[in-house]
Amino acid sequence: MDDVRIIDGDLAQVIKLDEGQIPLLSTLKNYSQKEIACFDVPGHVRDQGVEVLNNYFGNEIMKMDINSSPFMDNVSKPNGIIKQAQDLLANAYKSDEAFFITNGTTQAIHAMILSVINPNDKVLLPRNIHKSVINALILCGGQPVFIQPEFDEELGISLNISTTKVKEALDKNNDIKAIFLLNPTYYGACSNLSEIIRLCREKSVLVLVDEAHGAHFPFHQDLPPSAMDLGADMAAVSIHKTGGALTQASSLLVNKGNIDCEKVSQSINMLQSTSASYLLMASIDGARYNLISNGQEQLSKALNLSRYAKSKLNKIEGIKVVTTEILDSDGVEYIDETKLCINVKGLNLTGFKVYDILYQEFGVQLELGDLYNILALVSIGTTKQDIDKLIKSLDIISRKYSEYRSASILETKQISPIVRLNPRQAFYSQKESIDFKKSINRICAESIMVYPPGIPIVSPGEVITIEILEYINLLRESKAYLTDMKDKSLDTILVIKEN
Structure with a gap:
């Protein structure tokens, strides 16, 4: 046009x-x-x-x-x-x-x-x-x-x-x-x-x-x-x-x-x-x-590959792919089917672990892993060969780790922040590093997040709660890649200095 x-x-x-x-x-x-x-x-x-x-x-x-x-x-x-x-x-x-x-x-x-x-x-x-x-x-x-x-x-x-x-x-x-x-x-x-x-x-x-x-x-x-x-x-x-x-x-x-x-x-x-x-x-x-020229055709192919992958992956024990099912949820009017959210909770492995196994043992690179899921993006450049390799790799992982399925499941939750200072005020305030375990009720002076996706667990100006500390510890134990904090070991955390 x-x-x-x-x-x-x-x-x-x-x-x-x-x-x-x-x-x-x-x-x-x-x-x-x-x-x-x-x-x-x-x-x-x-x-x-x-x-x-x-x-x-x-x-x-x-x-x-x-x-x-x-x-x-x-x-x-x-x-x-x-x-x-x-x-x-x-x-x-x-x-x-x-x-x-x-x-x-x-x-x-x-x-x-x-x-x-x-x-x-x-x-x-x-x-x-x-x-x-x-x-x-x-x-x-x-x-x-x-x-x-x-x-x-x-x-x-x-x-x-x-x-x-x-x-x-x-x-x-x-x-x-x-x-x-x-x-x-x-x-x-x-x-x-x-x-x-x-x-x-x-x-x-x-x-x-x-x-x-x-x-x-x-x-x-x-x-x-x-x-x-x-x-x-x-x-x-x-x-x-x-x-x-x-x-x-x-x-x-x-x-x-x-x-x-x-x-x-x-x-x-x-x-x-x-x-x-x-x-x-x-x-x-x-x-x-x-x-403009090829998008309709390429995206039709991507959508078909994603739907094909979902149908195959959902037959693997311990694996569940969720796309259109969440359209019944509050806050979800549409879903992008090219994003395969692959729930691996049934394997009793974290998504972080499955993400690492797929790359290290099978040569499959995913977008991210979290506590319960791995995320695969099916794009205009994805081939059926790529999809079949992902399916085969997860099938092998499912069979190899079948003995883990009776173990306990990690619990993940949503954290509600308490904002005491706006991010700019926190950024320019005086700061100090204190023992991570002793930081409850202090105002955080840095961001801590898992990357990808880069969504903060806690941000500058927010109150550090016991819930936040427990969740960060859970992520550390799960070998998540935590980033943006001053102390990479997280033995200490940066907080606003008290008068």
Whole structure:
């Protein structure tokens, strides 16, 4: 579908968008093939300076790793091929504007929140948000107001937030500036975003969405609806996660009605390098073209492979795959079937253990493991051979560890935070390290989380409870990869210094 967009508000400058074009990728390729004597950065000077990189990356990649120039546009204030590529991306995602982001969706989330949240503004958000949101609140001084997402006891995972809880929170807090939502969660659960947006419009509350794991949503009818299509104000989208671009290639999408796009651009430029990677930006251009051209077919294949995997895996003793079953749960309106949440509780092995076994013994790399589950992403690049290898590996594990099934099951739970200081106040307060076991009722001064997915168990400004300590100890005993704390052994923990 063609579209017409105005460049820089000048009615005389219009371009007709052609979804079959790849303006940035094709121009970068042509530029790399020109015979040019380069006296600019980067210092490797195409493929002339660092042979080991040529050998590992290839000469063409090295030639395409360039810096901004008048001929190649500039991401800080694009008005040429980058602008054209961003407009095509906005068109594909049904948004008014799209900004290229080269430091991952973390940077997109930081820019999104910085552009609309002032110091002490309240932000309504689910507790199972990524650490980047807490860090964005440190940057801007916003005040989090948490909603607990619904929790699946059987799976041991947080789902998404219910419309009822959003309404209750909005009625209770009449000074909420914005709501921050996940569409989807790491495990593919989507709330009733359309109804939540309607509730927020009635209260003049901005709707910001972390759509890191939903880059593929607009390109197949069997997938959940995208945030932009439903009318959210802004969405941060990891084009690299499920859209096919290179790692760290992301986008910030904007619908203009309630948003100052100049402020958004200013926030991005505060956070993004002036030497943004052309390889990453061009990969967004190429991924967008592929999704427009081949997304329907590739995603149909991915969905069929996921459904095939589910049917086979559910026949393995001790294994249970859950996708559409959780649609009956509160807080779940849609589910992304390309995300296989494989519950291994019946094996009486933790997901962390199964994750390690699959990689170390079978050469199968999963997205994550938790106490009860492993998560496999079925994407546009997944093959039936990959799926069959996963099925066979889990079948062998099930038989090999069958004697463990009578042992006790670990208990996982949802933790409700007690916020005493906003994240920025906690970040700039004086701190001290104390014995981990003696930290109950102290205010935490650091984040502790399992990565992936990077959801904080405790964040700066929150009270450390016995429940939190017990859960962290359970994760330590389960060999979870805990991160972000100062003391990697967790013998001590960083807390706010008391007067």
